Amino acid sequence: MSSLTILAILFGAGTLAYFIGRRRSIQVCGGQQQNLHSRPSYHGFYLAILTALPAIILLVVWSVAERPVTRYAVMQELPASVVEGSDAQQSLTMSVVDTIAEGVPKLSAEEFEVLRKARLGFVTTSDARDILVRHSVILGSNPDPNVLGAAFKLAEARTTSRFMLPIACLAVAGLGFLWGYTRIRPGLRARNIVEHVMRSGLFLASTVAVLTTVGIVLSVLFETIHFFQFVSPFDFLFGTVWDPRFATVGQAEGQFGLLPLLWGTLFISAVALLVAVPVGLFAAIYMSEYAGSKVRAFAKPVLEILAGIPTIVYGFFALSVFGPLLRDLGFNIGLEISASSVLTAGVVMGVMIIPFVSSLSDDIMNAVPLSLREGSYGLGATQSETIKKVILPAALPGIVGAVLLAASRAIGETMIVVLAAGIAANLTLNPLEPVTTITVKIVSQLTGDLEFNSPQTLVAFALGLTLFVITLGLNVYALYIVRKYREQYE
Structure with missing residues (x-):
């Protein structure tokens, strides 16, 4: 289930919780709305927030953390020469692993068994490559057994994550709904809670522009300082000739x-x-x-x-x-x-x-x-x-x-x-x-x-x-x- 589908389900659950919470507030006061501290609509928003917001936060955190966590797990399957190698080598190897992992779920049981045997060395890796090519997984050469093992690990981690994510989000949404439903009573200060959440959301939104600007300035500033390690600031700011001839790495010719x-x-x-x-x-x-x-x-x-x-x-x-x-x-x-x-x-x-x-x-x-x-x-x-x-x-x-x-x-x-x-x-x-x-x-x-x-x-x-x-x-x-x-x- 994709993240967008889960998000749509959570929004739907929040909308349903709003009407349930609104109706529940009217029931607990016996229809005498003047006895409520907050209007029924605030109770509805209160229950909707408890239902959808924690689950949405979990969805965002899970989606952000999934890639680095799975990458770390996959790196443990690769040989030390790759783990301790350059960033370019790691990036190239992970690209191959990711390409193979995308094709693993498409394999039949027989084809998967051939890839498993290729990983263990029982069959040649060229047989594994032929199987992957049939499923439009294009590789430049025969896959390394360690790369196959990392691809299996990555495919397994992705499958587990995609299976557990909707279950976890729906469980959090259900627990939030039940806890909020049982707390609705005439004296509940639902309006204060809802307004506090809204103020926090507005504050978070207002800081996005500031943090984005700070991030851009810092990233540009640090790389500029790196540039001035090769070229004098005086020559850059007051130079009258622009001729940046490309040279070998680390040389400031031009x-x-x-x-x-x-x-x-x-x-x-x-x-x-x-x-x-x-x-x-x-x-x-x-x-x-x-x-x-x-x-x-x-x-x-x-x-x-x-x-x-x-x-x-x-x-x-x-x-x-x-x-x-x-x-x-x-x-x-x-x-x-x-x-x-x-x-x-x-x-x-x-x-x-x-x-x-x-x-x-x-x-x-x-x-x-x-x-x-x-x-x-x-x-x-x-x-x-x-x-x-x-x-x-x-x-x-x-x-x-x-x-x-x-x-x-x-x-x-x-x-x-x-x-x-x-x-x-x-x-x-x-x-x-x-x-x-x-x-x-x-x-x-x-x-x-x-x-x-x-x-x-x-x-x-x-x-x-x-x-x-x-x-x-x-x-x-x-x-x-x-x-x-x-x-x-x-």
């Missing part, structure tokens, strides 16, 4: 200068914001203050479609249409414009992030209290003066947030830059030349079957940490702006 990538990222993002912020803000002002209800109902969803177009489509459009168009236009006026350039990528990316500015700014301006508008009109201000002197200053914190979101989206974009700006790490002020960004180089450094034990791959984490610091700086600056103007207008 140059890992960050400045060309950082400049390309900021240059393209600045061009994108120069396109998106004015257009998006003017569109938001029109839709919020000037457009009629029918025009706004049509224009806003159409504008938001731009955010739903895949970035690869924008990149292909920039590569095949907009880039050549700029190149031909520059040729006609005597300018040499590369089809892949900062201008091409920045303009197309700016079009993509227009909805981030326009939609959020429109919502913020609509949230400005009507009393501010009426007070401005009452003092004799025109509509344009009201927008400039009242609405925009009052909505400025939200507009700054919208621009920050658009900037973060531009900084993290990859596909448009790859197709429209190229992969050349150039340090140039000319927007008509190709450059590249940090995200593009992160992808290129991690492309292929690589191990994270050389500076050529570990540099991706240093680049990722750089992006994190840039985004954090944008947030801190935006918070400063928001607080400054919020104090002015409150």
Whole structure:
């Protein structure tokens, strides 16, 4: 029985327990609900929680612990040369064991006996391999007897686990139901218990984002420190040449200068914001203050479609249409414009992030209290003066947030830059030349079957940490702006 099936059964049992608990609370008070400390619905939720929650926790813990526990048991069947070997050797052996274990339940009794004899050395392992191939278990060579023994152990452990898991979960659910059912009485503080459980659940949910952020930062930070053991931080942060030539493990051949990538990222993002912020803000002002209800109902969803177009489509459009168009236009006026350039990528990316500015700014301006508008009109201000002197200053914190979101989206974009700006790490002020960004180089450094034990791959984490610091700086600056103007207008 799969985990999803067990989870569905537990949810069904919890729903049934809710109605039973609700009915039981009414029975124990003789129909006089005013004698209950908590409403019948709280008693229903109380019994549902005792029925489903402990079993769901068991299901989650069991599912998480099953793989490491079975792996440990299987490792005991393997020879010492594998157990004490490298991580790559262990991973390869466990992959073979897992492949064979998946095919063991499909075997007939006769075929299983042949595999058992092959493990004991009574028949050749080629016979075992032929049997496994017939069941679509593809192996590169004849299986080792120790590997067969580990596969049997793994298949047995999985079968036992899948048999015992639903029994254990249903037993816990049944015990929780019986214990909760017998405790339902008029004086039971079911509401307090249910609200405490809900507060705990909300607290747990609120910590997920924090713990995820901390985990990401720590993992990137540790790998970055590992990278700086090969390359000097000064050479990385202030180097002007990016040429990470791949070399043997542990050697830092090449140059890992960050400045060309950082400049390309900021240059393209600045061009994108120069396109998106004015257009998006003017569109938001029109839709919020000037457009009629029918025009706004049509224009806003159409504008938001731009955010739903895949970035690869924008990149292909920039590569095949907009880039050549700029190149031909520059040729006609005597300018040499590369089809892949900062201008091409920045303009197309700016079009993509227009909805981030326009939609959020429109919502913020609509949230400005009507009393501010009426007070401005009452003092004799025109509509344009009201927008400039009242609405925009009052909505400025939200507009700054919208621009920050658009900037973060531009900084993290990859596909448009790859197709429209190229992969050349150039340090140039000319927007008509190709450059590249940090995200593009992160992808290129991690492309292929690589191990994270050389500076050529570990540099991706240093680049990722750089992006994190840039985004954090944008947030801190935006918070400063928001607080400054919020104090002015409150």
